[in-house]
Amino acid sequence: MSTELFQFAPGREGYYGEFGGAFVPEILHETLAELRAAFDDARDDPAFWREYVDVMVTYSCRPTPVTYCENLTRLLGGARIYVKREDLNHTGAHKVNNVMGQGLLVRRMGKRRVIAETGAGQHGVATATMAARLGLACTIYMGEDDIARQRPNVFWMEQLGADVVAVTDGTRTLKDAINACLRDWAESMADTHYVLGTVCGPHPFPRMVTYFQSIIGQEARAQMLRITGALPRRVYACVGGGSNASGIFAGFLDDASVELVGVEAGGKGVDTEQHAARLAGGRGCPGVAQGYKSVFLQNREGLMHDTCSVAAGLDYIGVGPILAHLHAQGRVRFEAATDAEVVEALRLVIRREGLMPALESAHAFVTALKEAPHLSGADAILVNQSGRADKDIFTVAEALGDERWKRFLREKAAR
Amino acid sequence: MTRVDAAGLERDVRDGLAKKPILLMTHLVVGYPSLDANWTMLEAMDAARVDLVELQLPFSEPIADGPWFVKANQEAIRAGTSWTTYFDFAARAVSRFRFPVLFMGYYNSVFRMGGERFCARLAAAGMRGFIVADLPPEEAADLNATARAHALDPILLMTPANSTERLREIGRQASGFVYCLGRKGVTGKQTDLSQGVADFLGRCRMATSLPLALGFGIRTPADVSALRGLADIAIVGTACLETWEARGPDAYREFVQALARETAA
Numbered sequence: 001m002s003t004e005l006f007q008f009a010p011g012r013e014g015y016y017g018e019f020g021g022a023f024v025p026e027i028l029h030e031t032l033a034e035l036r037a038a039f040d041d042a043r044d045d046p047a048f049w050r051e052y053v054d055v056m057v058t059y060s061c062r063p064t065p066v067t068y069c070e071n072l073t074r075l076l077g078g079a080r081i082y083v084k085r086e087d088l089n090h091t092g093a094h095k096v097n098n099v100m101g102q103g104l105l106v107r108r109m110g111k112r113r114v115i116a117e118t119g120a121g122q123h124g125v126a127t128a129t130m131a132a133r134l135g136l137a138c139t140i141y142m143g144e145d146d147i148a149r150q151r152p153n154v155f156w157m158e159q160l161g162a163d164v165v166a167v168t169d170g171t172r173t174l175k176d177a178i179n180a181c182l183r184d185w186a187e188s189m190a191d192t193h194y195v196l197g198t199v200c201g202p203h204p205f206p207r208m209v210t211y212f213q214s215i216i217g218q219e220a221r222a223q224m225l226r227i228t229g230a231l232p233r234r235v236y237a238c239v240g241g242g243s244n245a246s247g248i249f250a251g252f253l254d255d256a257s258v259e260l261v262g263v264e265a266g267g268k269g270v271d272t273e274q275h276a277a278r279l280a281g282g283r284g285c286p287g288v289a290q291g292y293k294s295v296f297l298q299n300r301e302g303l304m305h306d307t308c309s310v311a312a313g314l315d316y317i318g319v320g321p322i323l324a325h326l327h328a329q330g331r332v333r334f335e336a337a338t339d340a341e342v343v344e345a346l347r348l349v350i351r352r353e354g355l356m357p358a359l360e361s362a363h364a365f366v367t368a369l370k371e372a373p374h375l376s377g378a379d380a381i382l383v384n385q386s387g388r389a390d391k392d393i394f395t396v397a398e399a400l401g402d403e404r405w406k407r408f409l410r411e412k413a414a415r
Numbered sequence: 416m417t418r419v420d421a422a423g424l425e426r427d428v429r430d431g432l433a434k435k436p437i438l439l440m441t442h443l444v445v446g447y448p449s450l451d452a453n454w455t456m457l458e459a460m461d462a463a464r465v466d467l468v469e470l471q472l473p474f475s476e477p478i479a480d481g482p483w484f485v486k487a488n489q490e491a492i493r494a495g496t497s498w499t500t501y502f503d504f505a506a507r508a509v510s511r512f513r514f515p516v517l518f519m520g521y522y523n524s525v526f527r528m529g530g531e532r533f534c535a536r537l538a539a540a541g542m543r544g545f546i547v548a549d550l551p552p553e554e555a556a557d558l559n560a561t562a563r564a565h566a567l568d569p570i571l572l573m574t575p576a577n578s579t580e581r582l583r584e585i586g587r588q589a590s591g592f593v594y595c596l597g598r599k600g601v602t603g604k605q606t607d608l609s610q611g612v613a614d615f616l617g618r619c620r621m622a623t624s625l626p627l628a629l630g631f632g633i634r635t636p637a638d639v640s641a642l643r644g645l646a647d648i649a650i651v652g653t654a655c656l657e658t659w660e661a662r663g664p665d666a667y668r669e670f671v672q673a674l675a676r677e678t679a680a
Contacts, residue, residue: 011553023522023549025479027574027599029581169485175476179485182478187600189576288523289476291549301498302527304475 005253005322006207014203017328019321022202024182024291031189036204038109043211048104055100056215059133060090064216066223066382071352072369079233079375081368082382083355084220084248093358093387094216094244095126099195101212103130106193113137113188116195117181119146119174119240120312120360120395121153122387123197128162130195138162141180143172146312152394171306174316178290198241199320202291206322210246216384217251224382233379234259234371237386238363239334240276240313242320244386249332259333261371262323263363265309266336274308278319279327279334287318294321310339310399311359313387337366343399345369346389358387359399424543424568424591427515428626428647431466435680436643438466440628441671442519442652444487445470445504446496448659453504456659459668461512463675467648469546470508472501472520479521479548481603483653483660498528502540509541517570518545525550530558534565544568544591552588559588570594573622575615586623592648595619597631603653606632616645639677649678 005016014020022032042048056062065088069081086094099116106114114136118124124140131138140157144166147154157164170176178201185194199206199213224232235252237245239262252258267275270283276297278284284295287302296318297305309315326332337345346362348369349355357365361384368383375381389396397405421429431438443456460468473491477484509516518537525533525547537545544567550558552571559569568591573582576599586593595616597606606612612629619627629642630650639649651674658670 021554022551023554024551025548026551026572026585027576027596029551029574030576030578169482169489170475179476179478183481183601186479189599286526288526288549289521290478293526298523298527300527302474302523303492 014207016206016322016325018286019292019294019324020203020206021293022291023288023293024202025186027186028182028189031185032202032204034109035193038105039204039208042105042108052101052104052212053215055104056097059100060096061088062215063219063223064088066220066227067355068227069353069355072349073372075352076369076372078373078377079379079381080228080377081372082224082227082232082380084216084382084384086216086244086384086386087357087361087388091122091126091129092391093122093126094213094247095123095197096129097215097247098197098209098212098243099123099126099130102193102195102208103134103136106136107134109193111191111193113139113192114195115139115141115181115184115188115192116197117174117177118142118153118197119177119315120392121146121150121157122313124157124162124164125153125160127195127197128157128160131162132160139184140164141167141177141184143167143174143176145172146174146177149312149395152391174312175290175304182291198243199246199322200241200290200292200294200318206292206320209243210250210322213243213247214250216244216247217249219251220248220382221251224380228380230380231255231258232382233375234261234381235384236261236263236364236368236381237384238263238311238314238360239319239323240265240316240360241318242323244384246320246322248384249326253331260326260331261367262332262334263367264334264336265307265311265314265363266338266341267308267310269338270336273305275336276307276309276315276317277336278317279324280336284319289318292318292321294318294324310342311363312395313358313360314363335367337363339399341366346396347400355385356389357385358389358392359396361386423566424515425625428592432626432647435678437639437646437678438648439639439675439678440467440469440648440650441465441655442469442471442650443656444473444484444491445501446473446491446494447487448490449494450500450504452659455664456655456667457508457512459664459671460514462668463671465514465671465675467517468508468514469517469519469652470501470505472498472518472524474521474524476523477521479601481601481653483603483656487656498524502536505542506540515543516541518542520547522547522550525558530561534561534567537567538565542567544570546570546572546594552585555588563590572596573619575599575611579618579622582618582622586625589623589625592626592628593619593623594650595627595629595646597629597633600631602631604632613645636673636677639674643677
């Protein structure tokens, strides 16, 4: 991974260009210092990364394969399309990479309880799974509206032994769950670690989560070289907070020939008020919230906007500071995919390849499939399928507007 | 302890402490439940001879606040409380009442406004200083320098979780007085004053010669009384709002009076 990103100038620790930092209430200062020390110590210990990889191999299907999409390639007639299969991870998404890594760190720090926010529920399920496996107490904060949208994930978190707390303030979604975690942590930090699920929040979280997720990019780069004999021309990933994108991009940052493309949630359209595109379309502006400086969807006086996306995991006001910096540097290009485009891409990928990308991951497919025909057959492109759709059947069936499914639910409920 | 060169807010606090053993600072979120209600609250504070008042500018992500103030922030935003609303209200309060008025809020508001403009607007409204809940001292150097050029005091926080070294670093940058947190967590829960608060305030005294205010979990007149001899200022926020919400303006007036009575010589 590009190491110069993490060569902080004196007094600028945790900054990536103008973004990053650690803007937390003073009560959390020592806790973050403790976490930075523990993470630095683990990173300097070669045995730690080996232990991490071993856990991922034996517990979560790593390395995940790269799949060649022959049918889509033939249909679109341009670049050869490859897919990195993070959907095959245990718990169904890339989230487990970060969570197991932080779990090992929690064990090193000797804490006995973890807390986490969750939007779609993926990160909550992954954290509850890790807590069950490592014998930790676990509390998951989830917006009241998200709980209503994602009951199956709540069911699994509770089966895994987690205490799921409904967050009733703000917009009752992901950002409010993060606020609730920061408030819990401000009181519980002596024995509790906050397993932040994405590359946002105060330093060292953006760096630490990128570090664990970089396993995606490290594998993918070697796999592409092995399978195609060359690096891909472009790599596509969806971007909510940005953890799966940061993970896969990390493998290619030093390869100037590889264009990195992040795809944000265009919702009902970037020209409407209902989307979550911070960078693509230039609707976001610099701000400081939830512990970090980045680009946020906010009004002129710094109050955060409501965001909107068919994919709960992308429905978020901010974007990881490292990604905001790479955008400012021109290293990562950002595009947006609308809900309607996502549904169409999802249908196509399911029917043509038998792949079931999560609604979040389908955003990356939208842009990849749009651009593939404009490239040549000599080019390969790589799409990160960060999660799988089948476990979100309620949401996906709703997005696809499947009438027979709706009837099934009504009948089931009536019984 | 008294510094002969005390100026600004510190001098106000020292003058107050010459007359009584402890001062009282109260708080409200501008725009909640309404500007009219806020004005009635200020009148109650004035009548009770409250010594200092914090006016909170609402923010959509108030991570240091507990449920009562989270709701207040949210409702104030929904009611359309803008920067202009806030500063107009603050200027009215400064010109009408004798207590020093402080800004309280979150850094994004300051960042969006720009440090220079923020300080200029505070000074123009006649406010005396500011508390920014999520701005660590290492990020505050420029803002604090700008503040001093406008004769404003940046109020820094010390917490029971801080190391001695960190308390010293905060002490070096602080001015006016120091806002000490009675316990971990967010605003609005009870603090057990028998446990560790004296030790903590002792550690703060070692780190600064400024007056010490204690907040977070100070909820009753008995709590204020218990802080006499320990802290220089008692801060009561959530308990006032709860009283207003549960029992209305008259009870609020009586509650603030009862708090203030415990600060008398």
